[in-house]
Amino acid sequence: MSDKFTTIEEQASYGVGRQLGEQLAANSFEGINISAVQLGLSDAFDGIESQVAMQDLQVAFTEISQRIQKVQEAAAEAASAEGETFLAENAKRDGVQTLESGLQYEVITEGSGDKPGLDSTVRTHYHGTFINGDVFDSSVIRDQPAEFPVSGVIAGWTEALQLMPVGTKWKLYVPHHLAYGERGAGASIPPYSALVFEVELLDIL
8 A cells, every 4th residue: 555645634635536536437438638637627626717618628528428429329239239139049949938028038947836916025036147148146146035026126027027936947038128228227237238037936925
């Protein structure tokens, strides 16, 4: 650890800068100039007149926003196409069932208990991955079953759970429109992502 910042004020000041930097890194753009960012921060804090005219700032912000939007749209189109291709090929495999909604499932274990309804609350174990196999969430890894209302989850889950007797374990292949759609879910699930879940229905509460 650095001994450059020895006082409480210096350490807190560095912490403020770290937080701003982390926020900026999470919402950055190609070509960003950190030196210019630092100068803008310093000028604003010291009450110095902007070195870039407001009209020019607005033009620059608009241009960068449009660039970011184009990049996001291209990534979304690629993800959507990749998901559609994956699901089309997956549907051809033996044992994969495709419902009218587009949801696909594969039976791993068939239970014999009751089926939950839309108003039910259930306890499940699940393991969620992207179509490339990367894990984004897993109660199995946490070794802690999850409880939630059937109506309070993504549409693909809501549909599947009502078809699953207690004790059943299915592998779900969920199109983006039955998952988190065009918005995704925070930083963990990009827009237009098709998702794969192994879901075990443990109990109806």
